[in-house]
Amino acid sequence: MTDTPFWQRKRLDEMSPSEWESLCDHCGKCCLHKLEDAETGEVYYCDVLCHLFEMQTCSCGDYPNRATRVPACAVLTVDNIPQFGWMPKTCAYRRLSEGRGLPDWHPLVSGDPASVARAGHSVRSRASLADNDTDLEQHVTDWDL
Numbered sequence: 403m404t405d406t407p408f409w410q411r412k413r414l415d416e417m418s419p420s421e422w423e424s425l426c427d428h429c430g431k432c433c434l435h436k437l438e439d440a441e442t443g444e445v446y447y448c449d450v451l452c453h454l455f456e457m458q459t460c461s462c463g464d465y466p467n468r469a470t471r472v473p474a475c476a477v478l479t480v481d482n483i484p485q486f487g488w489m490p491k492t493c494a495y496r497r498l499s500e501g502r503g504l505p506d507w508h509p510l511v512s513g514d515p516a517s518v519a520r521a522g523h524s525v526r527s528r529a530s531l532a533d534n535d536t537d538l539e540q541h542v543t544d545w546d547l
């Protein structure tokens with residue numbers, strides 16, 4: 403037996419489904435609406451969230467069906483992480499795929515889900531839910547992602 407946690411001794415493609423899911427810190431940043439500059443490809447984050455996002459839990463309101471409910475939802479797999487270069491630099495999946503490990507505030511490290519908000523990485527206090535009338539261009543925000 404080893405005391406080394408799974409995210410340090412396993413590659414992403416070696417993790418079990420439950421280990422993979424536990425990597426998500428529920429920051430909510432990937433559920434923010436984004437705009438892409440068609441010419442430069444640059445991605446701009448807004449301060450409004452996908453309508454399926456649940457503020458209370460800071461997670462998806464229909465996670466099993468997210469891809470059909472929201473076709474634009476990015477469903478991360480071990481194979482497609484590189485396609486989502488816009489994922490926030492803090493995202494655990496991006497961090498591990500880039501060999502950067504998990505930060506102190508990650509719940510798996512801190513043992514406390516609230517450490518994400520304490521470290522300023524939860525969108526909950528800075529974003530609202532979008533509706534059909536939301537003009538995304540008016541909501542572009544510098545998240546320092």
Ligand code: SF4
Nearest residue numbers: 426427429430432493
């Ligand atoms: S950005 Fe990454 S860690 Fe944060 S909620 Fe999305 S998938 Fe989870």
Ligand code: SF4
Nearest residue numbers: 433452455462472475
């Ligand atoms: S469908 Fe769920 S996981 Fe996908 S962007 Fe919306 S709230 Fe986030």
